[in-house]
Amino acid sequence: MERIGLGPTTCLERNPRLIYGRVTGYGQEGPLAQEAGHDINYISISGALAPIGRRGEAPVPPLNLVGDFGGGGMLLAMGVLAAVFERNHSGLGQVVDAAMVDGSALPTTMFHEIRALSLWQDERGTNILDTGSHYYNVYEASDGEYVSVGAMEPKFYESFMSGLGFSEDDLPPQDDRAQWEGLKERVSQIFRTRTRREWLEIFDGTDACVTPVLSLGEAPLHPHNRERSTFVDIDGTVAPAPAPRFSRTPASVPSGSTPGIHTTEALLDWGLTQTDVDLLVTAGVVD
Numbered sequence: 001m002e003r004i005g006l007g008p009t010t011c012l013e014r015n016p017r018l019i020y021g022r023v024t025g026y027g028q029e030g031p032l033a034q035e036a037g038h039d040i041n042y043i044s045i046s047g048a049l050a051p052i053g054r055r056g057e058a059p060v061p062p063l064n065l066v067g068d069f070g071g072g073g074m075l076l077a078m079g080v081l082a083a084v085f086e087r088n089h090s091g092l093g094q095v096v097d098a099a100m101v102d103g104s105a106l107p108t109t110m111f112h113e114i115r116a117l118s119l120w121q122d123e124r125g126t127n128i129l130d131t132g133s134h135y136y137n138v139y140e141a142s143d144g145e146y147v148s149v150g151a152m153e154p155k156f157y158e159s160f161m162s163g164l165g166f167s168e169d170d171l172p173p174q175d176d177r178a179q180w181e182g183l184k185e186r187v188s189q190i191f192r193t194r195t196r197r198e199w200l201e202i203f204d205g206t207d208a209c210v211t212p213v214l215s216l217g218e219a220p221l222h223p224h225n226r227e228r229s230t231f232v233d234i235d236g237t238v239a240p241a242p243a244p245r246f247s248r249t250p251a252s253v254p255s256g257s258t259p260g261i262h263t264t265e266a267l268l269d270w271g272l273t274q275t276d277v278d279l280l281v282t283a284g285v286v287d
Contacts, residue, residue: 004285006270008095014271018093019083023076025067027099039067039100046071046105055125055132071103126177128152134183135160135174138213145196146213160208163199164190260287 001007008020025042026032032045043049043066044059053060076098083096114120126132135151151160157174164187166172172183191199196212203210214222220231220238232241232253242251263286267277280286 004280011270012093012095016092017087019080019087020093020095021076021080021098022095023072023098023100025072025100027101028097032101039064039072042067042071042100043104046101046108048104048108050122051108051111051124051127051130053124053130055123057125059124066107067100067104071106072098072100075103075106132177133175133180134187137184137187139188139191141194141196141199142192143195143197147191147196147199148211148213150209152209156207156209159206160203160210163203163206163208163210263287 001011008022011018011020022028024033025037026035026045040049040061043061046067048066048071049059049061051059052062076096079096079098083094087093111120115122120127124130128136131137135149135157138146138148140146149160151157154174158168158171161171162168172179194202199210200212212218212222219225225231229241231238233239234254242254245251263281264274264277267280267286268274272280277286
């Protein structure tokens with residue numbers, strides 16, 4: 001925005017109540033501030049990428065969900081809302097700076113805390129939540145489909161192991177890390193004896209925390225998602241519905257958008273002339 005003379009200083013001089021949102025990868029200052037990068041670079045710098053993956057294997061990028069969307073867009077939206085709330089008291093706007101490095105570091109707070117308590121190891125795939133354990137993992141069924149398991153609490157663990165065929169007398173200790181590798185292999189072998197559908201029938205209603213790993217195409221068809229309308233149709237395209245849900249002011253289903261549809265209107269309102277706007281469009285600065 002600074003390139004077209006619409007930086008925060010200029011905008012706030014015109015309207016001191018304005019909330020000016022910025023989202024960048026590395027932030028406005030620091031040695032990397034002017035460097036190029038993408039989601040994968042930001043989450044690697046923040047420490048969010050390294051713990052994701054299996055033991056002895058390379059880190060697995062979690063698509064671009066953590067940096068671009070969670071640590072970038074979502075954090076900026078929350079920051080803007082917080083600034084609007086603060087403006088109700090001060091009467092003043094401000095700049096909201098959402099850097100994806102900062103934003104992707106924020107969710108790792110818990111892991112820094114438990115690491116400080118020596119309850120988390122830096123080696124990937126050796127902890128409860130990173131596929132190190134046999135009861136918090138993903139397993140392949142005989143048909144090549146996958147199920148996820150999150151049987152962390154003792155009562156859920158007992159239900160999970162019982163569904164696999166372990167008797168109460170044969171129940172392996174849940175948190176004996178020395179046995180985790182062997183148990184993961186044993187559980188993997190058991191899961192490969194039935195299809196995903198068969199396993200879901202076995203665990204249905206058991207509170208074993210076993211669910212199917214659904215593809216993007218499958219997720220909208222799941223009975224739970226269909227009943228809650230978790231996904232909606234937007235101009236012929238399936239997309240997640242607005243969330244969270246509000247009891248008094250429920251969100252409407254959004255319509256499709258056309259990039260740049262309000263660009264000219266906004267720039268003219270900000271004081272640019274039509275000639276200025278035409279030049280920006282021709283130069284490819286705006287749509």
